[in-house]
Amino acid sequence: MTVQNISSFAAGQWIAPGAGARNIASAITGDVIATAGNDALDVQAMLDYARNVGGPNLRKLTFHDRARMLKALAMHLREHRQAMYDLSFDTGATQSDHMIDIDGGIGTMLVFASKGRKEMPDSHVYLDGEIEQLSRNGTFLGQHICTPLQGVAIHINAFNFPVWGMLEKLAPTLLAGVPAIVKPATNSCYVTELCVKLMIDSGILPAGAVQLVSGGLGDMLDHLTCQDAVAFTGSADTALKLRSNPLILQNNTRFTSEADSLNASLLGPDAIPGTPEFDLFVKEVSREMTTKAGQKCTAIRRIIAPQNSVEALIEALSARLSKTVIGDPRLETTRMGALVSGGQKRDVLEKAALIGTEAERVFGDPDNFTVDGADAEKGAFVPPMLFHCADPDNAQRVHDTEAFGPVSTVMGYRDVDHAIALANKGQGSLVTSCITHDPTVAREVAIGAGAFHGRIYFNNRDSMKESTGHGSPLPHMVHGGPGRAGGGEELGGIRGVKHYMQRTAIQGSPDILSAIGDKWVPGAAEITEEAHPFTRKFGELSIGETLHTAPRTVTMDDIEHFANFTGDTFYAHMDEEAARRNPFFPGRVAHGYLLLSFAAGMFVEPNEGPVLANTGLDGLRFMKPVSAGDSIKVRLTVKKKTKRNDEYGEVRWHVTLTNQDDELVAEYELLTMNAY
Structure with a gap:
């Protein structure tokens, strides 16, 4: 070789x-x-x-x-x-x-x-x-x-x-x-x-x-x-x-x-034998014990179940684990391969023996198991080993010893508080899971165990078809945990x-912050061009480029037409006395969405051009009501530009509506896709 x-x-x-x-x-x-x-x-x-x-x-x-x-x-x-x-x-x-x-x-x-x-x-x-x-x-x-x-x-x-x-x-x-x-x-x-x-x-x-x-x-x-x-x-x-x-x-x-992490999985008190949750729990535990031969930092090491379900759980887990084919991992029939090395095998067996001082091994004999297609003595093979700890409150090794292989210990709990206490005895884990269909149980576990675990994975009949599994760290969510789990965090998206x-606090004028962040800040200098911004391509627009519109007067006919046309006949727009009784309004007022519609009509350039689509708006706020007879005007500013591909980019516009007294009426960010 x-x-x-x-x-x-x-x-x-x-x-x-x-x-x-x-x-x-x-x-x-x-x-x-x-x-x-x-x-x-x-x-x-x-x-x-x-x-x-x-x-x-x-x-x-x-x-x-x-x-x-x-x-x-x-x-x-x-x-x-x-x-x-x-x-x-x-x-x-x-x-x-x-x-x-x-x-x-x-x-x-x-x-x-x-x-x-x-x-x-x-x-x-x-x-x-x-x-x-x-x-x-x-x-x-x-x-x-x-x-x-x-x-x-x-x-x-x-x-x-x-x-x-x-x-x-x-x-x-x-x-x-x-x-x-x-x-x-x-x-x-x-x-x-x-x-x-x-x-x-x-x-x-x-x-x-x-x-x-x-x-x-x-x-x-x-x-x-x-x-x-x-x-x-x-x-x-x-x-x-x-x-x-x-x-x-x-x-x-x-x-x-x-x-290190003594991860736990809790079987909810509602997940009795015969329920989808019980069957799911058995499947999850056996999978986590045998995937990568149990050599996963997120593997289930402690199995915490209602005391009256322990016997049935051991029986069901043993039956499922007995179907695990151990062998040469290159064989299609193999379901669990070897540990990474002979040294790792010795370490796992030593740790399993230590756990065995406080728990009874109820499945898996490292001295008597079958390996397909390979020599069990020469390779780093061990069988799945399941232990039962009858007195988890007074045990220590089952809560502080991680056999980094296909080894896990079942223990019983009296009530949910007891289950949480047992899970927390691991002094910090990467993940704890809870299989329950009872939202109340899930809430108790999240509040009681959250401080000790980096991730809590809940699953039941509703989510089981799409769930990713107890032991799967996802890049969207943080991966880490307190205490013995290391105290750090990885993944978690942009976190x-x-x-x-390095996070740095920047202080200065709007112009300074706009320049540093490459994003227009209200109060910073505005850029005025002769051409309407909607006629300019993505690459031609500048951060801070601004359009100011002429004012438009809002009439009672506008308000009533909008109400009847859309079906939005809310009393604040249609009933003067009812509107006056409202602490927010001086009387009948214009619809907020009417103002947005007017604003679009005031700043839009209707002809075919670089603006390909309006893709939404963010952060909409209405600050002051507009009554019939008031006028509004719009300021439209290029706030941020993001290239999406060689054909177009996203433009984020800062939009403000003010009234005849220059008071802020509404504010939002408009998103458009503009040709590059």
């Missing part, structure tokens, strides 16, 4: 294994299949390359440029995923496991690419929140902005997801405009190396954006600054050691951790991007 040399990609060069390299064995056969590591890597050169080459290259791009880059990378990886599938079998993963890891990682990149285009500006500064008026007349304002850190992100990943674990950190980092140095776990780094090679060879990434360390980091963490960030996934002990680095503490280097950016 050919032993593969797993290289590092450092300062733009591929560097083969050298001094300090270690062997990597196949999880299936135990044979050495690769070697990785090089103690001679110049870590300072790697950091300098990221900071001086990668960072500037990324920061030249807008958020939308980076989002398009992520999409292109994801599509390129999708075309070559079979090669990663083929390599990943030796980690012990099945084809279904590959789809979670490889396809899941690609999908995560696509979500961040989409959110980057939809939720972030096509510019270099991210505006965080709304304008704060800091002075009476609005000449001195405040705005929070986010800009990329000017350092490097160090990503230290776990062995269980060599592709997803990298891409879920890499996507928000690159979208933020920060280069990354990726350090995968050595046991499965050969899959990560292939993924990085595919990205580098694609030519999509700018120089210095991504580097790879296959093996140890050396003293890299001793060279970090306040502009750098570390994101770690692994054991709580290792996380503590890394975050305690004196230089990290001294420089307040950002450190986020996703660590994850902000981990790699």
Whole structure:
């Protein structure tokens, strides 16, 4: 068998294994299949390359440029995923496991690419929140902005997801405009190396954006600054050691951790045997125990069920687990493959024995099980093991010992408060799930357990067909948890991007804030052009370009016609005495939507032109009523521009309606698509 040399990609060069390299064995056969590591890597050169080459290259791009880059990378990886599938079998993963890891990682990149285009500006500064008026007349304002850190992100990943674990950190980092140095776990780094090679060879990434360390980091963490960030996934002990680095503490280097987690799943008191929820619970637990051979940071470790359902649950789980075919993951019939290594197998069996001091093993014998197509002794195979803890209140090991494999413990509860207390005894988890059809139970669990868990997943007969599962972190939602789960957060949409950016409070005049944010702020200078703005293409419009209309008088005939034409005969528009009794109105008033219709008629340019469509309005507010005899006028200003493709872009217009006394009547933002 050919032993593969797993290289590092450092300062733009591929560097083969050298001094300090270690062997990597196949999880299936135990044979050495690769070697990785090089103690001679110049870590300072790697950091300098990221900071001086990668960072500037990324920061030249807008958020939308980076989002398009992520999409292109994801599509390129999708075309070559079979090669990663083929390599990943030796980690012990099945084809279904590959789809979670490889396809899941690609999908995560696509979500961040989409959110980057939809939720972030096509510019270099991210505006965080709304304008704060800091002075009476609005000449001195405040705005929070986010800009990329000017350092490097160090990503230290776990062995269980060599592709997803990298891409879920890499996507928000690159979208933020920060280069990354990726350090995968050595046991499965050969899959990560292939993924990085595919990205580098694609030519999509700018120089210095991504580097790879296959093996140890050396003293890299001793060279970090306040502009750098570390994101770690692994054991709580290792996380503590890394975050305690004196230089990290001294420089307040950002450190986020996703660590050990004694995740729980609660069976609601309403989910008795025979209900859809009971059957769903059995399916979810067995799936979480066996997917990736239980090597998931989100796997269910503690199964918390009503005391009177424990016996039936153990019976149902045992029956389902007994159908799990363990074997060579390359076989189509295999449902659970091997642990990643012999060392991991020894660790899982040691931890299971420790749990066994407080709980009885009711399913799965590590000394007597069948493996299809492989040697159980040579490979890192273990069976699913189910324990029952009869006294969870006085137990300790079942609440603080994570056997990182297909091991879980059933325990009974008396009432919902007791179930919550047991879930919280894990002292912080990434996820707790609750299977219930009772909204009251769900509310109690959310309030009682929320502080101890990064995510709470509820499921029942109504959502089961579309739910993604207890153990599936989604890029839209935060992934992390308090306490022993690490105390950090990853993913969470744009929240994850902000981990790699600095929030800064900007204070100044409307013109200053408009220039910094590339977005017109009320009170800033207006630009007046001779041509109507609706006759100008997307690329011709300037931020701050403004149209002022002539006034229009609102008559009682207008109000009554609008009421009868639309059917909106609300009393405030039609009954003078009733309207006067209303504390908000002086008498009969114009419909708010009548004013919007008039406004559109006042600023629109009716001929065919660059405006392709009106796609909506945001932030509509009515400030002052308009009575018959009042007049209104409109100010229409280009607030923000966002290119969507080569054919058109979105223009966000700030619209104000004022009356004859220049008092603000209504305000909103109009969205149009304009030809490019």
